[in-house]
Amino acid sequence: MTARGENLLGGVACALLLAYAYYAQHYLHLDPCPLCIFQRVGFFGLGAVFLLAAAHDPVSTGRRVYAAALVLAALVTAGVALRHLYIQSLPPGSVPACGASLDFMLKVFPLSEVLTRVLSGSGECAKIEWRFLGLAMPAWVLMAALGLGAYGAWVNLQRRPPVLRF
Numbered sequence: 001m002t003a004r005g006e007n008l009l010g011g012v013a014c015a016l017l018l019a020y021a022y023y024a025q026h027y028l029h030l031d032p033c034p035l036c037i038f039q040r041v042g043f044f045g046l047g048a049v050f051l052l053a054a055a056h057d058p059v060s061t062g063r064r065v066y067a068a069a070l071v072l073a074a075l076v077t078a079g080v081a082l083r084h085l086y087i088q089s090l091p092p093g094s095v096p097a098c099g100a101s102l103d104f105m106l107k108v109f110p111l112s113e114v115l116t117r118v119l120s121g122s123g124e125c126a127k128i129e130w131r132f133l134g135l136a137m138p139a140w141v142l143m144a145a146l147g148l149g150a151y152g153a154w155v156n157l158q159r160r161p162p163v164l165r166f
Contacts, residue, residue: 003063006155007054010070010148014047017144024130024137033125035084039141042077046148049073053156067156074149081145084138087125 001009021040024030032040053066128136 002057003155004054004057007050007057007066007152010152010155011047011050011054013144013148014043014050017043018047028130030129033084033127035080035087035125036137038080039077039084039138039145042073042080042145043141046070046073046077046145046152050148050152053152063156067153070152070156071149074145074152077145078142078149081138081142084125085136085142088128088136088138090126092126 018040021032021036021043025032049066049069053063053070056062056066058066130137132140
């Protein structure tokens with residue numbers, strides 16, 4: 001498979017992860033907390049970079065730039081998932097009560113304060129309402145983000161024979 005196809009595959013994987021998140025929200029009635037929303041934004045960004053890399057199909061330097069952007073997007077998403085897992089691991093009563101919705105905070109506070117409030121966590125972020133094979137959703141997000149970041153780096157950094165373009 002070409003680098004273009006492999007990047008497209010990464011973008012499709014991100015789209016499928018987002019599709020499952022929306023399925024869980026609308027059909028399983030699992031309302032996302034603010035950290036869940038930020039993880040979705042991370043996968044959207046990761047998917048967008050994969051699709052840009054597929055559309056551009058760069059050579060040498062461009063592929064390194066896309067690899068770095070993919071790793072960065074994956075690490076940011078993984079960092080939010082790690083923070084979410086940490087908040088879920090705290091004992092009951094040590095997490096602040098549920099706060100204002102993300103929509104409300106975005107309307108009222110500057111973005112820097114919204115980020116600080118969301119990353120500090122709240123009651124809705126500490127609830128574990130879904131598990132698969134014993135792991136909560138942020139654990140699966142962490143593994144998917146790290147896996148896609150590694151995949152993106154591998155796809156875009158491997159040596160390929162030059163392609164003649166006319």
